[in-house]
Amino acid sequence: MKKIGFDSKKYIEEQSKYILERVNHYDKLYLEFGGKLIGDKHAKRVLPGFDEDSKIKMLQKLKDQAEILMCVYAGDIERNKVRGDLGITYDMDVLRLIDELREYGLEVNSVVITRYTGQPSTKLFINKLERRNIKVYKHGLIEGYPSDVDLIMGEGGFAKNEYIPTTKPIVVVTGPGGGSGKLATCLNQLYHENRQGTQAGYSKFETFPVWNLPLKHPVNIAYEAATVDLKDVNMIDSFHFEAYNEVAVNYNRDVETFPVIKRIIERITGHQAVYQSPTDMGVNRVGFGIVDDQVVQKAAKQEIIRRCFATEVDFKKGLVEEDIVNRMRLIMEDAGLKKEDREPVLPARTYSEQIKQQTGTNEPVSIMALELPNGKTITGKTSALMDSGAAVILNAVKELGNIADEILLLSPVILETIQAMKTEQLHSKNTALTANEILIALAISAVTNPTAELAYQQLSKLEDAQAHSTVMIGKDNEQTLKRLGIDITCDPIFASENLFYI
Structure with missing residues (x-):
């Protein structure tokens, strides 16, 4: 019998409660959803007992207060980027996600095409969506994003992108994968909402890395293995430690971009940001659902090995470069694992x-x-x-x-x-x-x-x-x-x- 290390029911209740607490501070909360909203196989594998659809079930509990914006990067459509776990392209995954969200009774407001410059394949996808009565908004490329705050806040920045009308207090911004433009869409909406006098806020929901687990916990190492092609590296959130004298784990991209994201939010709202760290921005409570750490550690180690095999296969197929394989091998050594442990x-x-x-x-x-x-x-x-x-x-x-x-x-x-x-x-x-x-x-x-x-x-x-x-x-x-x-x-x-x- 499979040993359980995670309590999904407890997690859904805790997560729903925490999101609602965050919403109470604003008229409207834009909630960036990282990872897989439906069918999160990675979380299921590293957290035995995790319901792979727990995130969507949690949102279902909030469906009267939430609507969905679906983001997809035009470049991913153009190069037919494939979602590895399902073997389908990102544009097809958008259609799949819309169908499944509707089955859960969740309202899909629209699809946002990010960094759109008139790409031919993307035009065809837009036609397909619009002829099925799905609203489509197009956001162009903003030069200097996110570092050039003055440009972003000027007429050549968020101002030139369309505002997406929303009606619910929680707006979930999601997409088929990393780099879909979710953060930029959230900030674009914050810009327009505040110009209209709406007190809107931003938070991020990212399952991994788990901020309240140790840096070298196998679950967090498994996240590095899963994103080895993105070159994500877990690290201590220095901003969080400085503000609260509390150790929290985040990853390099969030830590590196936090100062500029904080400045953008402060420029948009006109007052000092409430967040002192990238961990503050998050609403993730997955760590509180772990009920047997030994079971979870064992499962996460097996996931690291699986990711190692997958990376070497991708290299053999010509999908990744050798430096990615070498990075994966270092992760294996860091975790004290060998492939034969599978x-x-x-x-x-x-x-x-x-x-x-x-x-x-x-x-x-x-x-x-x-x-x-x-x-x-x-x-x-x-x-x-x-x-x-x-x-x-x-x-x-x-x-x-x-x-x-x-x-x-x-x-x-x-x-x-x-x-x-x-x-x-x-x-x-x-x-x-x-x-x-x-x-x-x-x-x-x-x-x-x-x-x-x-x-x-x-x-x-x-x-x-x-x-x-x-x-x-x-x-x-x-x-x-x-x-x-x-x-x-x-x-x-x-x-x-x-x-x-x-």
Whole structure:
């Protein structure tokens, strides 16, 4: 049984109460939401017991008082930036977020396109939104932002950007990822609100780093690992310590920009800022939801290792530079970890080496090992029939359902027919069945085959299972495993010499 280290109910109650206390100081509060508003898998992994949708559920409690501004940077749309956990581009993620927010009964005011300079792909996205009756506001690039306060406060600054009318006391400003322009949008709104005589304030909701955990706590180190490509570094908030003689943890970008953000807010409001530190600006109460620090530390260490594998895979694919990999390795050393501390790594590698010795090959052997929540490790290998992800899933549900290994869950005739369709009708060059295709076959077989039905019923038990592959797997397989709740890592080795087909 999975050990719990975090109390989500306590956290939601504490967080909601604290935000409302902050709102009481203003007519309107612009609340910048960093991290993932919905489906925060990182927080779920490092804080066992954390509800990945707890932030949206917390906002749902405040829905009568809150509305949403969705920000997206035009440059991210233009270069088709992809959200790694979901495998979709940022513009598509905006649409997904709007749908999900509406399902929770939250009002989406509009979408704000930031740093817009007429980019062609962004124009098409704006058309798509407006033809679905979604309001769109365009904010241009402000030269010198955020350091040139005089320019920002002049006619070439916030004044030239559109004001977005809002009606609720809490305006949540969010986006599909970092660099979406959330802070600039908040400050732009503060500028216009104060010119209209509205007493508006700004606060920031950022889950990580956790300000009231030690600087070198594994949860905070895991944040550095998660943002290694952004080169974020955790540090002691010197402003907070100077003001209150209290140690608080923040990250370099917030600490470095605090003085200028403070000056901008003071220029906008015309009086001294109420915040003495970047930690003051935050409303995060996640640290108060931790109920078992040892469980949380263990989970965070595993997340650091997963991030290390992911970074090395990204480097192999040409997505990040070598300095990012070196930084990730330093983080691993700082945390006293090695990749083999991840449970399924050695079983996968050992099985791969055994096959290489048996066959006398030096080619990569695709093996996937999966550590079940009960602690037992199952393996699967790529064959002419199916890939390692598909094989390990079938082997795992057999184990969970106490089904003998020699029993066939799926008729060979069905599998051969699917293979024939892939190659003959769909003209695919990949003949091995993927995890998604095997799952569909299992679901169909479960209708008439009681043993297949028993195996199918075990799929939900794969939630939180840990898997490792000896080669890099395809995006489709990766997303299928993630949807099952399986955390997958890969050795940075290409499965074959093929450049397109894997």
